[in-house]
Amino acid sequence: MTDLDARYGRHRRTTPRWLWPLVAALGITAGIAWAAWASWTNVPPFQARVHSFEVIDDQRTKVDLEIFRDEPVALTCRVFAQAHDKHVVGERNIEVPASSQSPVRIVSEIRTERRAVTAVLDSCEEG
Structure with a gap:
């Protein structure tokens, strides 16, 4: 243990590193899918x-x-x-x-x- 760890304590990561990039990728994909759907609906003939x-x-x-x-x-x-x-x-x-x-x-x-x-x-x- 270093002096800083003794003074401030050690921070333990509670979420995996890959979680937030996955959430961002899913959000972007959902946004693109919604935009494509919205642009093709209600198009008059x-x-x-x-x-x-x-x-x-x-x-x-x-x-x-x-x-x-x-x-x-x-x-x-x-x-x-x-x-x-x-x-x-x-x-x-x-x-x-x-x-x-x-x-x-x-x-x-x-x-x-x-x-x-x-x-x-x-x-x-x-x-």
């Missing part, structure tokens, strides 16, 4: 985006939607036109019929109360 838009005049904006579908589902997409001050100046629900073709392009017109500067896809839902 379609994606939509505004391909282009054109401000025709102060009362009309044309929007071109592009729809990508894995399954032939009918969709209802809500688009709106915004003015320079970010206020919504017009909106429209666009019905997209079911089709096995992908991608599908749908061109529609939004009536506006004043001049718009952009067209935005708000949402698309099945039905």
